[in-house]
Amino acid sequence: MFRDHFLNDLTIHADAPMARRMFDDLDEVRSDLARRLTRAAKDRRSPMHVPAVVTSDVDARTMVLRAFDPKAWTLRFHTDTRAPKVDAVKADPRMAVLFYDKSAKIQIRVRGTGEVLEQDALTDTAWSNSTNFARRCYLGDGPGAVSDAPTSGLPERFEGVEPTDDEVAPGRPNFAVLRITLEELDWFYLAHTGHVRAQFERSGDQWEGRWVSP
Numbered sequence: 219m220f221r222d223h224f225l226n227d228l229t230i231h232a233d234a235p236m237a238r239r240m241f242d243d244l245d246e247v248r249s250d251l252a253r254r255l256t257r258a259a260k261d262r263r264s265p266m267h268v269p270a271v272v273t274s275d276v277d278a279r280t281m282v283l284r285a286f287d288p289k290a291w292t293l294r295f296h297t298d299t300r301a302p303k304v305d306a307v308k309a310d311p312r313m314a315v316l317f318y319d320k321s322a323k324i325q326i327r328v329r330g331t332g333e334v335l336e337q338d339a340l341t342d343t344a345w346s347n348s349t350n351f352a353r354r355c356y357l358g359d360g361p362g363a364v365s366d367a368p369t370s371g372l373p374e375r376f377e378g379v380e381p382t383d384d385e386v387a388p389g390r391p392n393f394a395v396l397r398i399t400l401e402e403l404d405w406f407y408l409a410h411t412g413h414v415r416a417q418f419e420r421s422g423d424q425w426e427g428r429w430v431s432p
């Protein structure tokens with residue numbers, strides 16, 4: 219049923235068998251995965267730039283992927299210390315992230331352990347590399363704060379206005395990095411000749427790969 223549904227939806231691409239042959243090696247698939255995550259972090263036009271980030275409290279939300287470290291296999295996101303997801307990660311750090319690139323027909327699912335970093339060098343650097351326009355988001359009410367009327371949560375004077383360095387400084391304690399250390403990878407390529415799927419499990423610095431039925 220699942221398979222038929224996908225096959226019906228698929229555009230038939232003449233180059234699919236070629237692409238499939240490119241991915242007949244697990245090391246090549248893992249390199250492809252690393253390349254895609256690297257691009258996802260750097261290129262805001264990448265369809266994988268805004269994945270769904272899943273916490274252990276069975277909740278998911280869209281977040282901007284800020285960085286991928288292909289040596290440590292970590293993902294970096296930015297968030298507000300007051301966001302409910304921060305409490306969820308602290309209570310149980312198991313996490314998943316879902317990426318899909320429709321034109322490449324590739325889905326990437328990853329699982330790992332999340333950490334919320336608030337007062338450390340990495341978070342300081344992430345804060346200093348942000349624009350004041352982006353930092354402004356940390357000046358208002360925390361995500362999920364209830365309001366009597368539709369609200370941006372921002373102080374009115376900063377709506378659509380870039381604050382100065384001094385004005386934005388009080389937002390710093392609300393800013394955090396969410397870092398996820400990946401432990402499991404799942405790569406899925408949709409092809410009309412037959413989908414291809416590979417999984418990888420981490421053991422220390424090594425990744426153990428295997429092919430699985432889609």
Ligand SMILES: Cc1cc2nc3c(=O)[nH]c(=O)nc-3n(C[C@H](O)[C@H](O)[C@H](O)COP(=O)(O)O)c2cc1C
Nearest residue numbers: 268279280281282296297298301302303304361362
């Ligand atoms: C395109 C898009 C990008 C987003 N990027 C982020 C982000 O980078 N960090 C973040 O904390 N929330 C981001 N959000 C908002 C979250 O999806 C979410 O609504 C908010 O963080 C509250 O989540 P929580 O209640 O699960 O903590 C983004 C939303 C959209 C639609």
